[in-house]
Amino acid sequence: MKKSFVRAAALVSTLGLAVAPLASSAMTTTAFGPGDLVKGSGSAVYYFAVNGKRYVFPNDKTYFTWYKDFSTVKQLSDGMLSTIPLGGNVTYRPGVKMVKITTDPRTYAVDQSGVLRHVGSEQLAETLYGLNWKGLIDDVPDAFFTNYRVGTAIAVATEYRPADVTAQTTNINFDKQLDSTKMTVTIGTKDNGFVPPTLTVKKGTAVTWTNSDGTEHNVTGNGWKSDMLKYNQSYTYTFNTVGSFDYKDSNFPVMQGTVNVVN
Amino acid sequence: MKRFSSLIFGSALLLSPFTSLPASAATLSPGDLIKGPGEAVYYYGTNGKRLVFPTSKTYFTWYSDFSQVKTVTAGELAEIPLGGNATYRPGVKLVKITTDPKVYAVASNGTLRWIETEQVVKDLYGADWNTKIDDIPDAFFINYTIGSSVKNASDFQPSAQTAAALDINTDRALGNGATTNPIIPTLPTTPSSTPSVPDTNGSLTFTQSKTTLQSGDILSLTTQASHPSGIKRIELYFDDTLIKSCDVSFSCNGETQIPLSGTKSAYTVKTIVTTLSQTVLTESKTLPVAIDDSSKVRISLGQSTITPNQAASIVADIDSSIAILRVDLSVNGIIVKGCADGARQCRWSDVVSGANVGQSMPVFARVTDTLGRTYTSKTLTLTIGTNDSPSVVVTPVKTSIFAGESLEVTVSASDNDGISQIDVMNGNVVLKSCMSAQPCTVSTGPWMNAETFLLFSGAAKDTKGMTGTADATDVVHVVAH
Numbered sequence: 001m002k003k004s005f006v007r008a009a010a011l012v013s014t015l016g017l018a019v020a021p022l023a024s025s026a027m028t029t030t031a032f033g034p035g036d037l038v039k040g041s042g043s044a045v046y047y048f049a050v051n052g053k054r055y056v057f058p059n060d061k062t063y064f065t066w067y068k069d070f071s072t073v074k075q076l077s078d079g080m081l082s083t084i085p086l087g088g089n090v091t092y093r094p095g096v097k098m099v100k101i102t103t104d105p106r107t108y109a110v111d112q113s114g115v116l117r118h119v120g121s122e123q124l125a126e127t128l129y130g131l132n133w134k135g136l137i138d139d140v141p142d143a144f145f146t147n148y149r150v151g152t153a154i155a156v157a158t159e160y161r162p163a164d165v166t167a168q169t170t171n172i173n174f175d176k177q178l179d180s181t182k183m184t185v186t187i188g189t190k191d192n193g194f195v196p197p198t199l200t201v202k203k204g205t206a207v208t209w210t211n212s213d214g215t216e217h218n219v220t221g222n223g224w225k226s227d228m229l230k231y232n233q234s235y236t237y238t239f240n241t242v243g244s245f246d247y248k249d250s251n252f253p254v255m256q257g258t259v260n261v262v263n
Numbered sequence: 264m265k266r267f268s269s270l271i272f273g274s275a276l277l278l279s280p281f282t283s284l285p286a287s288a289a290t291l292s293p294g295d296l297i298k299g300p301g302e303a304v305y306y307y308g309t310n311g312k313r314l315v316f317p318t319s320k321t322y323f324t325w326y327s328d329f330s331q332v333k334t335v336t337a338g339e340l341a342e343i344p345l346g347g348n349a350t351y352r353p354g355v356k357l358v359k360i361t362t363d364p365k366v367y368a369v370a371s372n373g374t375l376r377w378i379e380t381e382q383v384v385k386d387l388y389g390a391d392w393n394t395k396i397d398d399i400p401d402a403f404f405i406n407y408t409i410g411s412s413v414k415n416a417s418d419f420q421p422s423a424q425t426a427a428a429l430d431i432n433t434d435r436a437l438g439n440g441a442t443t444n445p446i447i448p449t450l451p452t453t454p455s456s457t458p459s460v461p462d463t464n465g466s467l468t469f470t471q472s473k474t475t476l477q478s479g480d481i482l483s484l485t486t487q488a489s490h491p492s493g494i495k496r497i498e499l500y501f502d503d504t505l506i507k508s509c510d511v512s513f514s515c516n517g518e519t520q521i522p523l524s525g526t527k528s529a530y531t532v533k534t535i536v537t538t539l540s541q542t543v544l545t546e547s548k549t550l551p552v553a554i555d556d557s558s559k560v561r562i563s564l565g566q567s568t569i570t571p572n573q574a575a576s577i578v579a580d581i582d583s584s585i586a587i588l589r590v591d592l593s594v595n596g597i598i599v600k601g602c603a604d605g606a607r608q609c610r611w612s613d614v615v616s617g618a619n620v621g622q623s624m625p626v627f628a629r630v631t632d633t634l635g636r637t638y639t640s641k642t643l644t645l646t647i648g649t650n651d652s653p654s655v656v657v658t659p660v661k662t663s664i665f666a667g668e669s670l671e672v673t674v675s676a677s678d679n680d681g682i683s684q685i686d687v688m689n690g691n692v693v694l695k696s697c698m699s700a701q702p703c704t705v706s707t708g709p710w711m712n713a714e715t716f717l718l719f720s721g722a723a724k725d726t727k728g729m730t731g732t733a734d735a736t737d738v739v740h741v742v743a744h
Contacts, residue, residue: 040362044401058402082363088405103299104341112586115633142303143317144402146347151633152588159589159603168605177586204663204742214379214412231377231412238743240665
């Protein structure tokens with residue numbers, strides 16, 4: 001199993017992350033939410049973030065800094081996956097590895113939000129990452145280096161404790177500094193509906209619906225309703241009471257969704 | 264759909280193995296194609312950085328072969344920082360991603376415009392339009408920005424788009440410059456849908472990474488200019504000192520540090536653009552120096568007056584919008600504590616040594632973020648007295664309320680001499696005064712204005728008349744319904 005994955009990943013290394021071939025008739029689900037790993041019938045795995053977008057793992061090395069296997073990946077219908085806009089690329093989990101590019105000898109530690117911090121000496125690298133530090137450097141392909149920003153160099157070892165930085169960056173939402181009090185649902189075609197169809201939010205969360213379809217849609221709840229939304233137009237409603245709130249598109253009642261509001 | 268995955272490994276463009284190239288170092292000028300000892304080819308941009316071609320298809324929208332590639336040494340290549348990824352030349356191809364059926368036309372500076380109907384695609388790209396679509400790998404889709412959609416064939420002219428994008432420098436400089444320098448997240452990113460034809464007077468856009476300055480900050484200045492005759496030189500000035508000049512470039516970016524010992528209340532930044540026809544365009548702006556960042560870095564003193572040999576305590580709370588590198592707490596010009604664990608709170612408590620009765624000492628917190636920028640709290644005063652001030656604590660029961668809601672705020676105080684009076688305050692307004700040592704609680708509100716912050720503070724008097732305050736220790740956020 002492991003071997004076959006490695007081969008598959010090498011073949012598609014520029015096309016996003018591949019999972020080991022699963023049973024081809026895997027069941028799809030509509031029950032997914034922010035923080036989940038999702039995929040379609042293809043092999044690429046994405047992180048579904050609180051802003052309603054999917055983030056790409058540019059290669060398997062990036063994925064394995066965050067997850068140790070693919071056991072939590074949820075498979076969506078291709079239509080539903082296509083409705084979710086791409087948000088960007090996932091960067092290395094801070095603290096796990098050091099990175100460099102092939103055409104520059106500088107080695108960097110990864111800090112939150114993909115900020116790279118130059119590790120100026122072998123001695124410093126050894127203090128931070130131990131005797132085996134050379135085995136903890138990954139070459140980031142040039143074309144993915146643009147996902148990172150170069151910050152200040154690490155002056156002294158006490159500024160940056162790899163284990164602490166990793167522990168503090170619990171998930172990709174946090175690493176991307178996404179605001180969990182604002183969530184987005186994407187409106188797809190009549191067939192794909194609202195994505196995700198069910199969303200669970202904390203009381204006080206502002207939910208935004210954005211239309212990604214060329215056809216106009218609306219969001220109609222019990223006592224709240226948007227105008228007709230054209231392509232790329234949005235509507236926001238804040239849920240301040242606990243409960244379960246169903247809504248639909250009044251023009252296409254087959255399109256339905258639910259927001260569960262919890263304390 | 265044919266994929267190129269067999270062609271490319273490691274995501275940079277490979278030269279075909281039989282291409283022979285001169286191995287000597289070359290004199291570089293902006294617009295050159297360069298490679299090192301490895302096989303990847305880069306575009307040397309006017310910003311002095313090298314752009315990566317993420318796929319061979321990207322390369323071949325701009326060039327038909329590798330005949331123009333110059334070879335530099337590994338050391339020379341390493342000195343040129345990466346400046347991001349090249350995007351498709353406008354108008355040449357249609358693009359999509361594998362997991363979304365939408366087909367996009369490419370406009371200037373990597374702007375993608377969804378073509379809404381098949382009929383419009385046919386009108387623009389001919390009956391064989393579906394042979395002109397490339398799948399862009401998901402991981403490179405982020406190099407593009409999504410613009411407005413193309414509803415009618417008249418919304419987009421592929422050949423005019425291609426013609427306007429003479430080369431990669433032009434393509435990037437004509438549109439928005441957000442992707443040319445990934446270090447500046449604050450550049451405007453309004454998607455431009457059509458190539459802007461330079462007017463006869465030329466135009467210039469001058470942007471600053473900050474609108475207010477603090478000592479120690481890194482300020483980044485960017486100028487983008489266009490003129491029918493071409494641009495000869497762009498100069499960037501800070502405080503009338505030249506910090507960067509760029510020759511034969513449409514854009515120029517420079518960074519400078521705001522002086523640490525500065526006494527000015529504002530600095531002037533300026534750009535001067537000289538065109539090839541000797542016309543001079545100039546723009547200047549005045550950026551005020553911010554005195555504090557007390558909204559983002561809040562500081563409080565346990566007691567504002569202490570007796571000699573009594574311990575003082577400082578608590579600094581840092582706003583979640585700052586990516587903390589380190590927090591320094593300063594008393595009387597000496598950094599007494601450095602917190603480098605990334606936590607949002609930094610505390611210090613110790614005896615202030617060498618202080619005399621009557622002495623007043625400034626106390627502030629300075630936060631450095633991971634990009635090297637600094638944020639400073641407001642400065643409080645710690646005084647050494649013969650009688651210490653009461654220690655005061657403010658506790659609102661909630662950290663956020665809805666507009667129209669009320670809340671309870673409690674102030675408690677303690678002092679060796681006993682407490683005679685406690686006040687609960689909102690700003691300078693005393694909400695309630697209690698004439699006893701018991702905690703003083705007030706129900707306040709309803710607070711109607713959404714998206715505001717309420718600052719509650721407390722004051723207490725000991726039985727000998729010494730006053731202590733707890734200043735804005737807690738902020739309540741009023742959120743809209």
